[in-house]
Amino acid sequence: MSTASPDAVRASLRRLHAAGDALRKRPAxxxxxxxxxxxxxxxxxTDPARRRIETELxxxxxxxxxxxxxxxxxxxxxxxxAALRALVDVELGDAEAFHGAPTTAAIxxxxxxxxxLLEVVAALCVRSPVxxxxxxxxxxxxxxxxxxxxxxxxxxxxxxxxxxxxHDDEACMDALCQADCVVVTGSDTAVSSLAARVLxxxxxxxxxxxxxxxxxxxxxxxxxxxxxxxxxLALDTALWDQLGCxxxxxxxxxxxTAAAGxxxxxxxxxxxxxxxxxxxxxxxxxxxxxxxHERALAEMRGAELLADPGARWSVVxxxxxxxxxxxxxxFLRIHPVTDAAALIEGIRPLGxxxxxxxxxxxxxxxxxxxxALRGAGATRTCAPGSLQxxxxxxxxxxxxxxxxxxxxx
Amino acid sequence: MTGDRERRALDRRLIAWAQxxxxxxxxxxxxxxxxxxxxxxxxxxxxxxxxxRLCQRRGVAPASLGSWREIPAVPTGAFKEMALRxxxxxxxxxxxxxxxxxxxxxGELHLDTLAVxxxxxxxxxxxxxxxxxxxxxxxxxxxxxxxxxxxxxxSLAHMFDRVVHARGAAGSAFxxxxxxxxxxLADAGEPLxxxxxxxxxxxxLDQLATRGTRLALPAGSRVMETGGFKGRSREVTRDAxxxxxxxxxxxxxxxxxxxxxxxxxxSQFYDSVLLHPDEPRRKLSPPWARVRCVARDGGADVxxxxxxxxxxxxxxxxxxxxxxxxxxxxxxxxxxxxxxxxESGAEARGCSLAADEMLAGDAA
Numbered sequence: 001m002s003t004a005s006p007d008a009v010r011a012s013l014r015r016l017h018a019a020g021d022a023l024r025k026r027p028a029x030x031x032x033x034x035x036x037x038x039x040x041x042x043x044x045x046t047d048p049a050r051r052r053i054e055t056e057l058x059x060x061x062x063x064x065x066x067x068x069x070x071x072x073x074x075x076x077x078x079x080x081x082a083a084l085r086a087l088v089d090v091e092l093g094d095a096e097a098f099h100g101a102p103t104t105a106a107i108x109x110x111x112x113x114x115x116x117l118l119e120v121v122a123a124l125c126v127r128s129p130v131x132x133x134x135x136x137x138x139x140x141x142x143x144x145x146x147x148x149x150x151x152x153x154x155x156x157x158x159x160x161x162x163x164x165x166x167h168d169d170e171a172c173m174d175a176l177c178q179a180d181c182v183v184v185t186g187s188d189t190a191v192s193s194l195a196a197r198v199l200x201x202x203x204x205x206x207x208x209x210x211x212x213x214x215x216x217x218x219x220x221x222x223x224x225x226x227x228x229x230x231x232x233l234a235l236d237t238a239l240w241d242q243l244g245c246x247x248x249x250x251x252x253x254x255x256x257t258a259a260a261g262x263x264x265x266x267x268x269x270x271x272x273x274x275x276x277x278x279x280x281x282x283x284x285x286x287x288x289x290x291x292x293h294e295r296a297l298a299e300m301r302g303a304e305l306l307a308d309p310g311a312r313w314s315v316v317x318x319x320x321x322x323x324x325x326x327x328x329x330x331f332l333r334i335h336p337v338t339d340a341a342a343l344i345e346g347i348r349p350l351g352x353x354x355x356x357x358x359x360x361x362x363x364x365x366x367x368x369x370x371x372a373l374r375g376a377g378a379t380r381t382c383a384p385g386s387l388q389x390x391x392x393x394x395x396x397x398x399x400x401x402x403x404x405x406x407x408x409x
Numbered sequence: 410m411t412g413d414r415e416r417r418a419l420d421r422r423l424i425a426w427a428q429x430x431x432x433x434x435x436x437x438x439x440x441x442x443x444x445x446x447x448x449x450x451x452x453x454x455x456x457x458x459x460x461x462r463l464c465q466r467r468g469v470a471p472a473s474l475g476s477w478r479e480i481p482a483v484p485t486g487a488f489k490e491m492a493l494r495x496x497x498x499x500x501x502x503x504x505x506x507x508x509x510x511x512x513x514x515x516g517e518l519h520l521d522t523l524a525v526x527x528x529x530x531x532x533x534x535x536x537x538x539x540x541x542x543x544x545x546x547x548x549x550x551x552x553x554x555x556x557x558x559x560x561x562x563x564s565l566a567h568m569f570d571r572v573v574h575a576r577g578a579a580g581s582a583f584x585x586x587x588x589x590x591x592x593x594l595a596d597a598g599e600p601l602x603x604x605x606x607x608x609x610x611x612x613x614l615d616q617l618a619t620r621g622t623r624l625a626l627p628a629g630s631r632v633m634e635t636g637g638f639k640g641r642s643r644e645v646t647r648d649a650x651x652x653x654x655x656x657x658x659x660x661x662x663x664x665x666x667x668x669x670x671x672x673x674x675x676s677q678f679y680d681s682v683l684l685h686p687d688e689p690r691r692k693l694s695p696p697w698a699r700v701r702c703v704a705r706d707g708g709a710d711v712x713x714x715x716x717x718x719x720x721x722x723x724x725x726x727x728x729x730x731x732x733x734x735x736x737x738x739x740x741x742x743x744x745x746x747x748x749x750x751x752e753s754g755a756e757a758r759g760c761s762l763a764a765d766e767m768l769a770g771d772a773a
Contacts, residue, residue, distance in 0.1 A: 062758065110759045136756045167756050185760050209762045243759025285738050288705035289718045293736050296484040299466045300459050300491065311705055328761055353762055 004165040009131070009175035012161040016103050016129035019158045023127050026155075028095035032088055034153040035121050036081025041148055042117065043076045045069075049148035053113055056140040061111030062282040063241060068113075070278055071239045074389045075114045083392045088125060090393065091402045100128025100405045101203060105163075105179035107194070109186055111137035112244045118392070118401070119183055120145050120160060126405050129159035133176060136167065173197070181205065181405055205404050207397050210245035210355035211326060212236075212387055213378075215252040215343055215369070220361025221259045226266045229360045232385025233332075234270030236358060237313075238278045239388040242328045245355040245396075246387045249326035250333040252343045254362075260336035261304060264317045267332060268306040271313040275330075280312045283329045291327040321346025340365055344372045351377030355396070358384045412456065416496065419449055419727050420525050426697050427525075427725075430532040438696060445697070445724050446477035449731050456495040459487065460730045478701065478710070482720045482734035488516035488673045493729045496521045505564035507672045518564065518672050520728050526564075526675045527571050529725040533695045534572050537679030538602060538633055538666055542576075549597075550581040553590055553605030553613060559583075564672045565635065569604055587612040591620060594658070600629030603658070606636040610654060611645050617657040625659030631683060632660050635668040667692075669748050673733050674698075675725035681745060691745030697724040700746045702739055713741045716749065 004012075023031070041047045045054075054072060058065045088095050106119040116138060123130035134142045142162055150157025165172035176182070177197040184194050185207040198204040214236070220229045236248050251267065253260040283291070288311070295314055298305045304317035313330035321335045321342065337343045340362060347354070354377040362369050370381045379398050380390060393401060422445055451471035454461050460483060464470065467481045474480065487493060494501070500521040507516035520526060535542075542548060550573045555563070557570035573581050578599075584590040590613055594603075603626070605613070610632075617624065632654055645653075651662040663682050669692050670677035678692045678700070694700055701710050702717030711717035719739045722732050739748045 110757055112759060115760065137758045187757065207760070209757070209760055211762050240759065243761050245760040247759075247761055249761070285705075285716050285718075289736055289738055292705050292718060293484045293486055293734065296463070296482070296734055297486045297490070300463045300483060300487045302459075302462050305466075326762065328759070 004163045004172055006171040006175040009163045009165070009172050010178065012131050012163060013103050013105075013175075013179055016131055016159065016161055020102050020127075020129040022155065023124075023129055023159050024099050026127070028088075028098075028127060031124060031127060031156065032085060032095065033081075034149070034156050035124055036084050037152055038121065038145070038149055039076070039079050039084055040081050041152070042145070043079065045073065047148070049144045052144045053140055057111070057113060057138065058281070060140055061137050063111065064279040064281045066278040067239060067241065067281060071388065072113065074239065077389060079117075079392050084121070084125070087393045087401060091400050092126075095125075098126055098402075098406060100126030101180035101407055102128070103179045104128040104130045104181040104183060104405060105176045106130055106132045107167075107176070107182065107184040107186070108132055108135045108138065108142060109184070110135055110243065112240045113138060113141035115185060116141040117145055120149075122401055123181075123183075123405060124149075124156065124159060126402055128181065128405060129161075131161050131163050131176065131179060133163045133165065133167075139164070177202070181407075183207075183405070185209075201407075203407065205399070207399075208353070210353055210397070211350065212246050212248045212356040212358070213250050213252065213347060213350070213354065214248040214358040214360075214384060214387075215254065215340075215362070216263055216360055217254050217340070217362035217365065217369075219363050221253070221255055221263065225361060226263060227270075229384045230263070230266035230270040231273070232360075232383065233267060233358060234274040235278075235385050236387040237271065237330055237332055238274040238280070241281050241283075242330050244388070246390060247328070248332070248358060248387060249328070250323070250335055252321065252335045252337050252346060254337050254339050254343055257336050260317050260334050264304060264306055264315045264334045267334070268313075268315045271315065271330060271332070272308065275308065275312055280330055287327065287329050290325075291329060291331050294325065294327050294331065323347075323350055340369050340372070343369075344376055347373075348376055354378045356380035356382060356387050356390070358382055358387050360384050412452075415452055416727065419445070419452060420522065422448075423525050423697060423725055423727060424528040427528040427532050427695075430696055431535065442697065442699065442724070443477050446480065446722060446731065447471070447474060449724055449727060450474065450477075450480050452727075453495045453730055457493055457730060459491045459493060460495075477699070477722060480722065480732045482722075482732040483730045484734045485516060485671065485673050485736060488518065489514040492517070492519060494519045494521075495730070496728055504562060505567070505672050506562040508563075516672055518675075518729055522728065523567075525725050525727050526567075529676050529695065529697065530568050530571060531575055533677050533679060534568075535576065537681070537684055537693070538631060539576060540684050541629075547576050547578040548602055549599055550577045550602045550604060551590065551593060551597075552581075552583045553585065553587070553603070553609035554583060555585050556583040559585075565606070565670070568670075568677070572604075585609075587616040591616045591622065594624055594626065595622065597624075597626055597630075600627045600631075602631055602633065603660070604633040607634045607645070607647075607650055608636065610634050610650060614650075614653040614657050623657055623659070630658075630660055630664070632658070632665040633668055633679075634665065635670060671733075671735070673726075673729075674721060674723045675727075676723045678746075689742070691742045691747055693745045695725075698722060700739075700741070702741050702746065703734075711740075713743070716740055719746070719748065 057068045104123040108116045132142045146160040181203040182198045183205045191206040253263045298316040307314040315332050317334045357378045501519045503520045505518045552569045557567045560566040666680045676698045699722045701720040719735045719737045
């Protein structure tokens with residue numbers, strides 16, 4: 001429900017601008033300590049703000065409570081105060097020498113809380129007050145983070161404000177885009193629309209929608225290793241119901257064709273277990289229709305289809321490496337490839353849209369493959385089971401976490 | 410050659426039904442539908458390999474078919490990936506193609522004859538767009554799009570071509586240029602049947618708005634619009650489109666008929682508003698087609714009024730496959746159904762690429 005008016009958005013920006021004057025006079029290390037303490041608070045499952053997200057997000061976002069609990073626990077595990085200080089050291093060096101924009105607007109997207117938290121913290125790290133527009137699917141995280149921050153440091157709390165309006169409220173969006181720096185995640189269409197509003201000297205930092213993938217090499221296809229890799233990939237797929245850019249949508253299996261079938265069965269077993277532990281949340285009728293369509297299409301092609309009787313997860317063994325649409329909501333495609341070189345060739349069409357790739361079983365070829373994947377467009381490689389826990393310092397879309405927010409960057 | 414005879418017999422049965430419907434007879438007949446559906450299913454099962462594969466995966470065969478409701482439906486996406494013919498490839502006489510999308514591939518409906526397609530399209534169009542005209546009367550058509558010669562692979566252009574040929578008065582025209590169409594409409598002296606895609610109407614309304622023109626088309630005029638906005642640079646809700654048509658053309662919403670059709674189907678479905686002006690708007694099927702709303706696993710029908718995935722059994726699809734599962738959502742309403750479009754510009758729940766975004770870069 002829209003609660004902000006264009007005038008209210010403009011007034012918030014004015015207040016933040018004034019708060020920013022005081023913020024820029026504070027020592028960067030002092031601000032950083034508060035933000036580090038904020039992360040530590042949120043990492044604690046007993047913290048009221050963390051509990052609020054765990055309690056309220058499932059109903060608002062359509063995730064099961066188990067998914068939200070597990071997703072937060074894994075996502076925040078490495079987001080420590082120390083990790084934040086290390087990030088500042090690596091990206092800024094002397095943090096006192098850097099200031100972000102006088103005001104930053106963060107247009108938060110989707111139902112996954114981690115990016116919302118990061119956008120608020122990152123802007124404050126460069127001492128830029130932030131006006132956050134919560135996503136319609138997550139009205140919980142931004143207020144919870146802002147509230148926790150205000151408790152820790154009321155003055156810093158004054159540097160975060162919320163602008164709650166529908167994403168298609170053009171007048172409010174125009175007002176929000178008067179911020180000096182606008183950060184947005186969205187489809188190409190949404191980003192293009194904002195680019196037309198945020199004209200220099202104002203700065204637009206855009207993150208597009210992305211997908212992640214997985215690749216299993218020969219050593220991961222042996223029985224014991226395969227079960228372990230499948231468990232990890234099922235977790236990566238189940239968390240946030242495969243809706244995030246860190247969610248794998250396809251698994252490339254390097255080896256004999258039969259290996260893809262074995263991997264599919266292992267993944268199906270693991271997804272069934274994952275469903276029992278972390279039940280899938282709701283899916284829109286459109287999403288259900290798209291998945292049903294893709295399942296039927298797989299049957300027409302004669303592809304092997306493994307699916308839960310209630311269609312809560314699906315695994316399709318494709319005949320080749322050709323990318324196909326990803327209906328999400330726990331729908332995995334398995335692509336056979338002969339070797340690592342064929343894998344790189346197979347994912348090349350997706351390069352510009354790639355986020356992470358989970359890798360296992362490539363033994364001595366791993367480093368070379370990681371380099372090739374990065375060359376093909378991936379911004380992160382990791383082991384199965386870790387895709388949904390990117391480090392704070394991950395350069396999403398290849399952009400540095402803090403420096404992307406600095407004027408002139 | 411037995412197959413040829415069998416096929417010709419199936420075609421004749423459908424054409425006869427369509428002719429009866431055109432003559433005002435041939436109402437929905439469940440027994441007749443079931444019998445023709447079974448025979449057509451058996452024919453296609455035997456001749457269309459990808460379709461047989463799907464049926465076998467679902468454990469459905471002609472000999473064990475309990476009811477036409479058990480006939481497996483082919484997803485519309487399959488028409489992009491494989492040739493769904495129930496006749497030898499070399500007999501392909503005509504291929505209709507879906508419009509291009511960002512994802513590149515176009516669906517194809519291969520036909521070895523246009524006879525069934527043409528026989529089935531007229532009764533539905535006449536019943537829903539021209540219910541007030543005597544059987545031999547003609548009216549002036551303006552089609553906001555190319556004719557069949559200009560767009561030979563467009564089933565919509567072909568349909569309009571046949572309709573105009575059969576029922577169009579002298580002066581009927583095809584006009585893809587919105588500026589020329591706007592000029593032509595300003596001179597309209599007799600009731601018009603104005604036809605086109607929804608997006609063509611958006612362009613026409615833009616043109617009229619640019620010129621500051623508000624027309625009042627002659628009483629008795631009607632509009633037929635079809636298609637959505639997927640892949641277009643701009644989306645307009647149906648309510649907004651109809652309001653624009655009323656404002657700029659003077660044709661009220663109750664005289665605007667939406668056609669639900671797709672290249673993959675020989676038959677079309679029309680809004681009931683002209684045929685039953687005092688009843689709620691819904692889409693009605695020709696007697697030889699049935700629309701189901703099924704649950705997300707593609708199986709059981711959902712209760713009337715509840716949202717489901719639209720599956721269509723179209724017995725005029727004699728040369729391809731008779732049962733098609735769309736990607737559209739809808740609900741059954743008494744004797745008809747309603748199509749529910751995706752909420753325009755709905756906010757994404759995640760930062761992963763949506764299915765149709767994922768392959769967009771491959772379009773070139």
